[in-house]
Amino acid sequence: MDQPKQHQSRADILTFPHMTRKDEQLLQTVLNNMSQGVLMFDSETRLTFCNQRYLELYGLSSEIVKPGCHLRDLLRHRIELGNFSGDADEYVARLKSGIAEGKTFNNVVNLPDGRAFSVVNKPIAGGGWLATHEDVTERQRSEDRIAHMARHDALTDLPNRMLLLEQLNHEIKRVKRGECLAVLCLDLDQFKSVNDALGHHIGDELLKLVGERLRGCTRELDVVARMGGDEFAIIMTQMEQAADAATLSKRIRDSVIKPYQVEGHQIVTDISIGISVAPMDAVESDELLRNADMALYDAKADGRGTFRFFEPEMNTRMKVRRELEMDLRKALATEQFELYYQPLVVLETNEVNGFEALLRWNHPARGMVSPADFIPIAEETGLIVPLGEWVLKAACNEAVHWPEHIKVAVNLSPAQLNCRNLVSMVTSALNETGMPPHKLQLEITETVLLQNTFTTLATLHQLRKMGVQIALDDFGTGYSSLSYLRSFPFDKIKIDRSFIQDLSNGAEPLAIVNAVAGLAKCLNMTSTAEGVETQQQMDVLQAIGCTEMQGYLFSHARPANEIRQFFQRKIDKAGAA
Numbered sequence: 001m002d003q004p005k006q007h008q009s010r011a012d013i014l015t016f017p018h019m020t021r022k023d024e025q026l027l028q029t030v031l032n033n034m035s036q037g038v039l040m041f042d043s044e045t046r047l048t049f050c051n052q053r054y055l056e057l058y059g060l061s062s063e064i065v066k067p068g069c070h071l072r073d074l075l076r077h078r079i080e081l082g083n084f085s086g087d088a089d090e091y092v093a094r095l096k097s098g099i100a101e102g103k104t105f106n107n108v109v110n111l112p113d114g115r116a117f118s119v120v121n122k123p124i125a126g127g128g129w130l131a132t133h134e135d136v137t138e139r140q141r142s143e144d145r146i147a148h149m150a151r152h153d154a155l156t157d158l159p160n161r162m163l164l165l166e167q168l169n170h171e172i173k174r175v176k177r178g179e180c181l182a183v184l185c186l187d188l189d190q191f192k193s194v195n196d197a198l199g200h201h202i203g204d205e206l207l208k209l210v211g212e213r214l215r216g217c218t219r220e221l222d223v224v225a226r227m228g229g230d231e232f233a234i235i236m237t238q239m240e241q242a243a244d245a246a247t248l249s250k251r252i253r254d255s256v257i258k259p260y261q262v263e264g265h266q267i268v269t270d271i272s273i274g275i276s277v278a279p280m281d282a283v284e285s286d287e288l289l290r291n292a293d294m295a296l297y298d299a300k301a302d303g304r305g306t307f308r309f310f311e312p313e314m315n316t317r318m319k320v321r322r323e324l325e326m327d328l329r330k331a332l333a334t335e336q337f338e339l340y341y342q343p344l345v346v347l348e349t350n351e352v353n354g355f356e357a358l359l360r361w362n363h364p365a366r367g368m369v370s371p372a373d374f375i376p377i378a379e380e381t382g383l384i385v386p387l388g389e390w391v392l393k394a395a396c397n398e399a400v401h402w403p404e405h406i407k408v409a410v411n412l413s414p415a416q417l418n419c420r421n422l423v424s425m426v427t428s429a430l431n432e433t434g435m436p437p438h439k440l441q442l443e444i445t446e447t448v449l450l451q452n453t454f455t456t457l458a459t460l461h462q463l464r465k466m467g468v469q470i471a472l473d474d475f476g477t478g479y480s481s482l483s484y485l486r487s488f489p490f491d492k493i494k495i496d497r498s499f500i501q502d503l504s505n506g507a508e509p510l511a512i513v514n515a516v517a518g519l520a521k522c523l524n525m526t527s528t529a530e531g532v533e534t535q536q537q538m539d540v541l542q543a544i545g546c547t548e549m550q551g552y553l554f555s556h557a558r559p560a561n562e563i564r565q566f567f568q569r570k571i572d573k574a575g576a577a
Helices: 002-011 021-032 052-058 071-081 088-100 137-151 161-175 191-198 200-217 243-256 285-301 314-331 371-381 384-399 422-433 454-465 481-487 497-501 507-522 535-544 560-576
Strands: 037-041 047-050 105-110 116-123 129-135 181-189 223-228 231-236 260-262 265-267 270-278 307-309 337-346 351-363 367-369 407-411 440-445 469-475 492-495 526-529
Touching: 037 052, 052 129, 071 088, 088 116, 116 137, 137 161, 161 181, 161 223, 161 231, 161 285, 181 200, 181 243, 181 285, 191 200, 191 265, 191 454, 200 223, 200 231, 200 243, 200 260, 200 265, 231 243, 243 270, 243 307, 270 285, 285 307, 285 314, 285 371, 314 351, 314 371, 337 384, 337 407, 337 560, 351 371, 351 384, 367 371, 371 384, 384 407, 384 422, 384 440, 407 469, 422 440, 422 454, 454 469, 492 507, 497 507, 507 526, 507 535
Parallel strands: 270 307, 351 407, 407 440, 440 469, 469 492, 492 526
Antiparallel strands: 037 047, 037 129, 105 116, 116 129, 181 231, 181 270, 223 231, 260 265, 337 351, 351 367
16 A cells, blocks of 8 residues: 555655765655745656645646646646646647757646746756746735835826827827827916915925826826925826817816815815927927926916917017026026005105115116016026025115105015025124114015915014014905904005006995095005006095005105105205205
């Protein structure tokens, strides 16, 4: 009874003429404990050896898979178990033919259960071959993860620039066969302010939510990618007409502008979109992206929160913009900026009680450059912070020499207010110039308060505690003006010029201005009417009890030397009297 067992055991191992039985048993132990499944076949495709690991990998029966069985029978057994999906006869014929020619077969097989096996069939002497089967599932998954990470954004898991370009190049082939597509470049408005005010963690969460909304606005066949920072891009495929891209842009903006709730903060943002269409605008991926990017800049220049299609003239405008940006970077260092000052007039006495500092850029070649042209560029590039610091110091340095009761008002951009060192910046400007804090008014717009964060309010309270006055500029043009007045006790409300210009257009504008002036009085705040240009407007404002005005009716903004002359004339007049 022992002899048959011994015979069967020895049939399962490789035998070598000069190898002792002990060595053969050792080899058998080694082969059966390998991580790979190992098989050997003769030239007639009969199995001559199979280790235990191979049976375990596929869950095979040792009664079927044993020395002497044909490869075809082994494969049919695997087909029954559901871990081989090919045609057994065809597979055997192809393999036998290739082995006879001395070929090595090396491939990765994916099983229905999700596992991946590396299978190598290598010819050996005598016309047979050695086969190894290795479970590479984890390695394959790791490689897949690495490949995914190389083509996807780590934060949002959206395709990145690399994958977008791959997809775009693929879709362009369809365009050349007569189809149409659009590339949309998207940029969140005032995202830097969110990062500065609430921190990068909140900014990252906002980007994730925006990515989800963008996916929700598009079809499965479209591609939504994050290009970096707060920039996204979309490939809209199989379009019927360019208007389809406009429809998508409107849908995206309607979705994106809805408030976000992030860790207790309510965040409101907007989005600007540039669109280029293939084949009308271009048929190469780089050019399509560049054209969409130019259209995006045009959308942002038009006030943000909108979309623009690419137009050939944008090339020229973009060149001018780039040149302006380069010049802007040089302007601070070469002292090309100066401040003009527009009077703030007490309506009851018609006396000047302060000036608003307004930035002017005297370009050596272009002459005076409008703030409307360079301030948006300064905000986009981050230059607004050092530029704003210069304005603050220059205004304090000038106003410290004015009469004690004359104040200077300086505008703060959202980026400045969200800058963590604003309080120290103001303190430094006051200390360096010797300017009393009560002579300084800082004006902020409602846009700055859209986040309504504790950080923003805490900064305002610190500044006010120093003695600096805080004014709410362009009142009535934001989202929820009255809620801001509850959040922070402003010293002044500035009524937006749009309401003042409409005073003669019916009862409604008058009612609004009257209500704001009355509200300011009840809250013990100064009310200032901006953009007063006619005597009629001034008479109405005096009648309803508005405190101050500024505008062309009294004076344009004037350079500093003219303001000094104004004060000198007042002194001379008082002396003569």
